Amino acid sequence: MAVKDFALPDLGEGLTESELVSWHVAVGDTVRLNQIIAEVETAKALVELPAPYAGTVSRLYVEPGVTVSVGEPLVAFEVAGAPGTEPGLDVEAEPSTETEEAREPMLVGYGARPDAQGRPARRARPGLAAHTATEPAVPPAAPSVPAPIAAAPEPPAATQVRERPRATPPVRKLARERGIDLATVTGTGERGLVTRADLDAYQAPPVPTTVPTTMQTTAPAAAIAGGEAADELRIPIRGVRKATAEAMVRSAFGAPQATVFLTVDATPTTELIQRLRARTDLAEARPGLLAVVAKALCLAARRTPEVNSRWDEAAQEIVQTRAIHVGIAAATPRGLLVPVVRDADALSLAELSGAIRELAVTARSGKTPPSALTGGTITITNVGIFGVDAGTPILTPGEAAILAVGAVRRQPWEHDGGIALRDVLTLALTFDHRIVDGAQGSRFLADVGRILADPASVLALV
Structure with missing residues (x-):
């Protein structure tokens, strides 16, 4: 079985992000090609997303209510085929030997593209907007700011794995809000996944009874504690x-x-x-x-x-x-x-x-x-x-x-x-x-x- 990620597709009209409204599937569900699996809200409308593969849902990367950028993974499928690589890893795979008839149908606008004959395939890393799960491998342009590299077990040299800190979009968002560098957090989840509990543990040291002067002048006490003033209601603009x-x-x-x-x-x-x-x-x-x-x-x-x-x-x-x-x-x-x-x-x-x-x-x-x-x-x-x-x-x-x-x-x-x-x-x-x-x-x-x-x-x- 191969594990394939499905990233948020480009829905057109110049839209670069969408909010996940609801899942129509759960981990372990068997889905068919083009079955509606999720509903997302763009800046203009609600859009139903069909499954680009027939297989079994192995992982849901995003929780309802989270805003996702185009190209960021939403869900992983286990599909019949050659063994895949782990989600979130940038791996140079062996050239494909599949025939055209054996490949999955391609949906216009999203899903995997058929591999070019004799060309290596690469799996997209979460957060990069331009690559789908079986897109032909093209050396990516260097990002303006390199992504932090998480401490992880050394992979086999032949796979040339480059991994960034593993975390779901909600956890990444929470880390940004708390000012935590995910590269400094030890993940206790599956395959080193950083969880919300890891972030909570990272902030575990007790808060001093006297707030330093510099902290008092930069943020209210409620914000320091990760909370919200009792008389305020903050509504995300999205x-x-x-x-x-x-x-x-x-x-x-x-x-x-x-x-x-x-x-x-x-x-x-x-x-x-x-x-x-x-x-x-x-x-x-x-x-x-x-x-x-x-x-x-x-x-x-x-x-x-x-x-x-x-x-x-x-x-x-x-x-x-x-x-x-x-x-x-x-x-x-x-x-x-x-x-x-x-x-x-x-x-x-x-x-x-x-x-x-x-x-x-x-x-x-x-x-x-x-x-x-x-x-x-x-x-x-x-x-x-x-x-x-x-x-x-x-x-x-x-x-x-x-x-x-x-x-x-x-x-x-x-x-x-x-x-x-x-x-x-x-x-x-x-x-x-x-x-x-x-x-x-x-x-x-x-x-x-x-x-x-x-x-x-x-x-x-x-």
Whole structure:
């Protein structure tokens, strides 16, 4: 039997790390090729990982909740074949004599690559991002900072083993937090694995009753003891929250943004929605306010195409996009996601309503693929569902405009020369002032408002 590691694959979209959410297998389980073995959370979506080998799970390197870099091992399998080398060792193996038919199928994007005939294979070491378990051996470039070498039994000279301290990612993270050099810790686990208990033992000397002055000035006492202040809750910034924070900083400081507001009497739209929902042919679609706003946005963008544009810094050009791909900001348990309705301008109101509902359900379940979160040209955010009247939304990076829709309020409003209770809402448009000037932004927002105040006005919109 050979032991093969499966490292976190490159999931695309420029993502370099993921958090392990859950395992679908345990040590000792027999798995088949392409069986779902784990679920990871990237900065954009939850992704299911299939097994690249058929065999038996021999080791799980990572615990749920741990963030793993691309190329870092997740799980080891025992598979049929020539004896393998120990996980975590950098070994030059003998040239493979297997035939093409005997090798495992290759999954695009992850798993082992077929060995080249007559070429030696090497096993990836944990933490190195470029090599898979049976990747052809190529002498690696020297790292900028050499990895510390752990004290370990001297291996046979013929294998040319180079080993770094053996530890799971959670233990490595804990060692970093405690400022412990793993090379100085004696591992008591299997094959010299450094465990959490080893780190605890390393810190075993009693804490002096008087904290040295230098220590008092560099860290609070709770942190020294490895704990946390009783009145603080520290939340790791990762996944969607981390990606959102980085995107908002890029947006806020990368483009000059301005916001304009418009409050409209949307009673004709709310009455239209009630009539549409009463129609049997639209019973399944059940168009709502967000779908009508999205339709109005597409129609208005035809008159002001600048809002459906992007700034090309390298070429110093404004790029207008013919198709309108509408991002729909969705609040989910994982944070804010913006799935995209592609070619929204080509969809009917019923189709648009169905697409928005499907995107929202998928996003809240955490199943939105990364590809569905890119490529938007303009965004809508519905802050009204939280009872908020208005706000100043921040642009999605790379887009020229974002429209915020406030809550519908039943309130006194001027109507037909008098005062009546009407359905009133506020719209807020934030735009990139390099691309959209004040007149263009105001005209676009006025067009959206006009459609909501009088849906029949689209017949005269040119």
